[in-house]
Amino acid sequence: MPMPAFTPCSAPRRLLEEGGYADAVDLHDAAHAAELERVLASTRAPLALMQAAGLAVARLARAMTPHARRVRVLAGPGNNGGDGFEAAARLKADWPDVHIDLAWLGHPASQPGDAAASRLRAEAAGVAITELDHPPTGAADRLATWCAELAQADGDTLVIDALLGRGLNRPVSGDLARLIDALNTGAARVLSVDLPSGLNGDVGVWPDGVDAPIVRADTTLALLSPSPGLCTGMGRDVVGELWWHDLGTGSATPHAVAAQARLARGSALARLLQPRPHRQHKGSVGDLWVIGGDVAMQGAAWLAARAALECGAGRVHVDLLDAQGLGLDPGQPELMVGRCADRDELARATVIAGCGGGPAIAARLPELLSTTARLVLDADALNAIARDTNLQDRLRERSARGQASVLTPHPLEAARLLGSDVAAVQADRLAAVRALATSYRCTALLKGSGTLVCSASSGALPTINGSGNAALATPGSGDVLAGVIGAFWSQLAIRPLVEEGPGDDAATLATRAAVDLHGRVAQSMSHRGAALPASRLVSGLGDWLRRQAPPRSA
Numbered sequence: 109m110p111m112p113a114f115t116p117c118s119a120p121r122r123l124l125e126e127g128g129y130a131d132a133v134d135l136h137d138a139a140h141a142a143e144l145e146r147v148l149a150s151t152r153a154p155l156a157l158m159q160a161a162g163l164a165v166a167r168l169a170r171a172m173t174p175h176a177r178r179v180r181v182l183a184g185p186g187n188n189g190g191d192g193f194e195a196a197a198r199l200k201a202d203w204p205d206v207h208i209d210l211a212w213l214g215h216p217a218s219q220p221g222d223a224a225a226s227r228l229r230a231e232a233a234g235v236a237i238t239e240l241d242h243p244p245t246g247a248a249d250r251l252a253t254w255c256a257e258l259a260q261a262d263g264d265t266l267v268i269d270a271l272l273g274r275g276l277n278r279p280v281s282g283d284l285a286r287l288i289d290a291l292n293t294g295a296a297r298v299l300s301v302d303l304p305s306g307l308n309g310d311v312g313v314w315p316d317g318v319d320a321p322i323v324r325a326d327t328t329l330a331l332l333s334p335s336p337g338l339c340t341g342m343g344r345d346v347v348g349e350l351w352w353h354d355l356g357t358g359s360a361t362p363h364a365v366a367a368q369a370r371l372a373r374g375s376a377l378a379r380l381l382q383p384r385p386h387r388q389h390k391g392s393v394g395d396l397w398v399i400g401g402d403v404a405m406q407g408a409a410w411l412a413a414r415a416a417l418e419c420g421a422g423r424v425h426v427d428l429l430d431a432q433g434l435g436l437d438p439g440q441p442e443l444m445v446g447r448c449a450d451r452d453e454l455a456r457a458t459v460i461a462g463c464g465g466g467p468a469i470a471a472r473l474p475e476l477l478s479t480t481a482r483l484v485l486d487a488d489a490l491n492a493i494a495r496d497t498n499l500q501d502r503l504r505e506r507s508a509r510g511q512a513s514v515l516t517p518h519p520l521e522a523a524r525l526l527g528s529d530v531a532a533v534q535a536d537r538l539a540a541v542r543a544l545a546t547s548y549r550c551t552a553l554l555k556g557s558g559t560l561v562c563s564a565s566s567g568a569l570p571t572i573n574g575s576g577n578a579a580l581a582t583p584g585s586g587d588v589l590a591g592v593i594g595a596f597w598s599q600l601a602i603r604p605l606v607e608e609g610p611g612d613d614a615a616t617l618a619t620r621a622a623v624d625l626h627g628r629v630a631q632s633m634s635h636r637g638a639a640l641p642a643s644r645l646v647s648g649l650g651d652w653l654r655r656q657a658p659p660r661s662a
């Protein structure tokens with residue numbers, strides 16, 4: 109059957125871990141993606157978007173497995189399945205020497221119109237279609253056969269996973285769960301359409317928190333606008349290589365409907381990597397104080413201070429809370445040690461408080477919260493604030509005085525600050541980081557897979573960091589990150605750079621750049637995410653920064 113003409117596809121873009129420096133990409137949750145689809149579909153021929161999706165999937169399938177001998181498409185009940193039918197029809201027409209078949213887990217009575225039309229097109233194109241749900245007679249046997257074959261498939265087979273996309277509305281169970289389990293057992297290469305089936309694209313976890321099967325893809329092709337959940341929570345562990353195709357809608361896509369998050373792709377870091385002026389000196393890049401390192405936890409303060417030094421802070425001072433602590437870091441004699449008691453100096457400096465701070469940091473917080481212009485609050489400083497409503501009020505009051513704050517919690521610290529628990533934070537990381545930023549009137553960073561940064565002053569639109577890997581899951585890596593944030597912020601305060609977007613402030617820009625750098629360095633030192641001691645990460649930071657040429661597209 110000749111394929112009808114439709115909107116031609118532009119090229120897909122790789123997202124996550126692609127290196128380079130590019131603008132952030134808008135991410136839409138299911139409700140807003142549906143709205144986007146409605147807006148775009150209203151100006152196009154019927155089926156145009158689904159056909160463009162099918163073409164994009166078919167092209168990526170061929171690029172991904174040019175030597176495949178067999179392509180098997182799993183199509184679900186809705187429009188995600190429709191994309192699968194379109195891809196199958198396209199592959200059948202364009203790839204005659206490959207065996208292509210399709211299993212459909214859906215019912216004609218409830219199939220959406222576009223998907224039903226695409227099913228008829230796949231049939232007409234000669235795709236062999238096995239119905240796993242309808243008619244009921246023999247359906248169990250057909251399902252069992254497909255499950256057995258998927259479980260035994262080898263790498264010569266490509267499976268296109270078009271079972272469920274953004275329409276997932278309950279945990280996967282029954283026949284669908286069996287298919288996904290079989291797919292995950294076998295060795296076929298897997299290309300997921302829009303989302304790995306079973307993943308909640310809005311938040312990146314299971315629906316309703318129920319531990320149900322999710323397809324583990326080798327590659328995922330996000331369509332129209334990527335879902336936030338592809339990049340945070342469990343998303344990073346199931347998407348494989350992440351690609352995005354705007355289906356030929358080009359610049360219309362990001363502007364048509366408001367985004368719920370953005371995926372950072374290096375533009376903040378690019379600004380920090382511009383050449384430093386030749387006339388620069390240590391006093392022109394700001395003083396930085398690290399206040400922390402209580403008994404038995406000095407290492408945390410030293411790590412933050414060393415990281416700040418490696419990332420270009422001017423004079424770096426350490427105010428150790430452990431009165432018996434060493435008077436210097438023998439491995440880093442450039443660091444200065446002393447008590448910061450001068451209010452004017454505190455007001456001028458960038459201050460990182462809490463790394464290894466223990467209980468002792470609490471007593472220092474009232475002064476720091478009232479005095480400092482730029483304050484990074486980490487670890488035990490966050491725990492102290494979470495315990496004390498008076499400190500919480502003092503933190504909130506800072507923004508009205510023009511004093512900026514950055515909070516850097518991991519999920520447990522975030523839960524304490526929000527009065528909730530880790531499960532609730534991780535169930536919707538985007539909501540948690542928004543709540544932190546707006547409630548405390550600050551820039552909030554939520555650590556974890558797909559670290560989030562959100563600023564109260566820039567519309568509370570979270571940015572998801574695209575770099576990093578499991579190498580960062582190591583003690584001290586958070587202290588290093590706090591040091592990088594402080595170093596970047598201190599330099600921005602002295603040498604302001606062009607703002608990245610409306611409302612972006614120096615604290616948020618520094619935080620986004622720091623998280624990105626932290627992740628890139630981990631990737632460059634540990635490709636598979638093998639553990640990386642934090643002290644090695646520190647030296648990696650400086651090595652990486654010194655090697656970089658200035659980015660061309662900032």
Ligand SMILES: NC(=O)C1=CN([C@@H]2O[C@H](COP(=O)(O)OP(=O)(O)OC[C@H]3O[C@@H](n4cnc5c(N)ncnc54)[C@H](O)[C@@H]3O)[C@@H](O)[C@H]2O)[C@@H](O)CC1
Pocket residue numbers: 145149155157158161184185186187188189191218220222271272273274275276277278279280281284301302303331332
């Ligand atoms: N219509 C169009 O023009 C386009 C559609 N697109 C595709 O459309 C998808 C969204 O389509 P839909 O909204 O139809 O949603 P889906 O196709 O993702 O799924 C909806 C169907 O799955 C069922 N379902 C949900 N959760 C289930 C579960 N756990 N177990 C069993 N069944 C379950 C629902 O009852 C419904 O029948 C996107 O992900 C994308 O792949 C895009 O390609 C863009 C173009």
Ligand SMILES: [K+]
Pocket residue numbers: 188269270271272273300301302303304305
């Ligand atoms: K899918």
